[in-house]
Amino acid sequence: MSFELFIQYVFAGLTYGIIYAIVAIGFNIIYNTTGIINFAQGEFVMLGGMIAISLQKMMPLPLAIALAVAITMVVGALIEIVFIRWLDRPSVLRLIIITIGISILSREVALHIWGESVRALPYFVGNEISAISILGARVSPQVLWVMGVCTVMVILLSLFFRYTLTGQKMQACSANRKAAILCGINARNMVTLSFMLSAGIGALAGCVMSPITYTSYDGGPDLAIKGFTVAIMGGLGNSMAAVTAGLMLGLIEAFSISLMPMAYKDAIAIAILLLILFIRPHGLFGRKDAAGLKEF
Amino acid sequence: MLKIKNLEAGYGKLRVLKKISLHVDPGEIVTLIGANGAGKTTLLSTITGLIRSCGGEIVLKGENITRTPAEKIVGKGCSLVPEGRQVFATMTVRENLVLGGYVQHARGNKKFRDYLEHIYELFPVLKERWDQLAGTLSGGEQQMLAMGRALMARPSLIMLDEPSTGLAPLVVKAIFGVIRRMREEGNTVLLIEQNAKAALGVADRGYVIETGKIILQGPSEDLLANKDVQRAYLGRDVE
Numbered sequence: 001m002s003f004e005l006f007i008q009y010v011f012a013g014l015t016y017g018i019i020y021a022i023v024a025i026g027f028n029i030i031y032n033t034t035g036i037i038n039f040a041q042g043e044f045v046m047l048g049g050m051i052a053i054s055l056q057k058m059m060p061l062p063l064a065i066a067l068a069v070a071i072t073m074v075v076g077a078l079i080e081i082v083f084i085r086w087l088d089r090p091s092v093l094r095l096i097i098i099t100i101g102i103s104i105l106s107r108e109v110a111l112h113i114w115g116e117s118v119r120a121l122p123y124f125v126g127n128e129i130s131a132i133s134i135l136g137a138r139v140s141p142q143v144l145w146v147m148g149v150c151t152v153m154v155i156l157l158s159l160f161f162r163y164t165l166t167g168q169k170m171q172a173c174s175a176n177r178k179a180a181i182l183c184g185i186n187a188r189n190m191v192t193l194s195f196m197l198s199a200g201i202g203a204l205a206g207c208v209m210s211p212i213t214y215t216s217y218d219g220g221p222d223l224a225i226k227g228f229t230v231a232i233m234g235g236l237g238n239s240m241a242a243v244t245a246g247l248m249l250g251l252i253e254a255f256s257i258s259l260m261p262m263a264y265k266d267a268i269a270i271a272i273l274l275l276i277l278f279i280r281p282h283g284l285f286g287r288k289d290a291a292g293l294k295e296f
Numbered sequence: 297m298l299k300i301k302n303l304e305a306g307y308g309k310l311r312v313l314k315k316i317s318l319h320v321d322p323g324e325i326v327t328l329i330g331a332n333g334a335g336k337t338t339l340l341s342t343i344t345g346l347i348r349s350c351g352g353e354i355v356l357k358g359e360n361i362t363r364t365p366a367e368k369i370v371g372k373g374c375s376l377v378p379e380g381r382q383v384f385a386t387m388t389v390r391e392n393l394v395l396g397g398y399v400q401h402a403r404g405n406k407k408f409r410d411y412l413e414h415i416y417e418l419f420p421v422l423k424e425r426w427d428q429l430a431g432t433l434s435g436g437e438q439q440m441l442a443m444g445r446a447l448m449a450r451p452s453l454i455m456l457d458e459p460s461t462g463l464a465p466l467v468v469k470a471i472f473g474v475i476r477r478m479r480e481e482g483n484t485v486l487l488i489e490q491n492a493k494a495a496l497g498v499a500d501r502g503y504v505i506e507t508g509k510i511i512l513q514g515p516s517e518d519l520l521a522n523k524d525v526q527r528a529y530l531g532r533d534v535e
């Protein structure tokens with residue numbers, strides 16, 4: 001493999017990797033306040049992309065993206081309020097089944113609105129063939145957009161959870177909901193907020209990646225599986241670890257293409273998921289003591 | 297401080313509390329003793345709004361809080377140290393304490409750092425372990441953290457649900473020392489205990505609850521001398 005080709009694979013791997021990481025962080029945010037995995041996370045990404053594509057015909061691209069993110073956040077909040085908020089002491093299993101139902105429902109709604117066709121947002125800068133030369137590799141400027149936007153999101157989110165009171169309140173609801181209520185925290189609002197936050201970052205990722213990965217109504221589950229693998233790899237609830245795990249999975253996939261037929265790409269993610277679940281269920285970077293204290 | 301009149305509550309159709317009435321005056325330590333399943337924890341859960349009452353009323357500092365949502369109660373000056381500590385296990389000691397002071401913070405109270413120092417002074421071990429995950433603390437340390445977290449809200453009434461359960465005698469002694477100190481600092485305490493001897497030793501007055509009813513009440517010395525209490529809760533044979 002030539003050095004240029006190597007760099008090319010690295011860029012491809014990192015691009016997908018950071019997208020997986022964002023989906024995984026979406027899982028983690030909702031997991032952290034509710035203790036459940038929201039399997040509709042991939043649909044947030046799809047919705048963000050689709051709404052932005054429809055809106056950008058009427059308005060400038062940045063505005064369309066901002067509006068798409070806002071609308072998806074409202075959808076996230078509505079989903080929580082309509083399907084989850086009013087449940088009295090639901091079991092973890094019941095909630096997970098509900099999110100799978102929401103995932104199927106959102107996909108059907110998207111099929112109804114946008115049809116089966118594959119769409120894409122225009123490139124933010126340049127077009128399909130414009131490329132920047134980095135260390136001999138030809139990289140689309142959109143790739144840099146994806147990496148940049150996702151990196152900024154990751155940094156802002158980790159600051160949010162560590163240093164803001166709202167972030168800490170969300171974590172407290174995850175650690176012990178009853179105790180959080182006894183501290184005066186409105187746990188229900190925190191759950192709604194976590195759905196909005198997850199929906200928002202998913203939608204933004206969906207917008208920046210749309211020009212290179214395309215958006216279609218059924219793109220959600222694939223992303224959800226990759227994101228879930230990454231979330232498990234990093235250790236559920238640990239967003240910084242999800243970034244490392246995401247980049248690892250992206251790179252492994254990218255280099256696997258050079259060794260194996262492309263069709264095996266998705267099988268690799270599933271194989272990694274199973275391996276992690278068998279060997280290190282608390283994740284590669286999870287604190288075992290912390291995992292032992294969690295219910296699920 | 298706290299006045300409960302004919303309170304009734306339960307789970308589903310099961311009525312656990314049957315017309316409970318009790319009161320706690322400012323500056324008092326009042327204890328509620330009773331066997332397992334007598335309704336002690338249910339009473340505290342009902343006061344804090346975690347369980348809805350189905351009759352009677354709860355008045356805190358002159359305000360009826362019977363229908364107040366659980367997350368609002370602490371802001372009204374009533375904190376609960378729940379049974380089994382219930383610390384935020386996956387967060388650090390300091391984060392636990394900060395969240396305990398959330399209601400003060402939400403009110404824009406800036407003295408938050410002083411409160412934290414005060415808790416560290418009450419429980420020096422928490423200062424040593426400030427960066428440790430709460431779930432990795434020992435039982436006694438977790439109890440101290442749970443008490444510290446409740447105190448961070450600067451409550452006028454603090455309710456403790458069986459703080460001595462499962463702890464070594466020396467730790468229990470330390471915990472009861474802090475309960476005394478809380479009163480000296482102006483807190484009012486409602487203490488729920490199975491360890492009747494220790495509880496009556498620290499309290500001014502006591503209530504005895506049995507199958508959801510208050511069957512006895514009075515100053516601690518009277519209860520300690522009472523033959524029924526001695527037989528049932530102090531494990532003493534009385535001829």
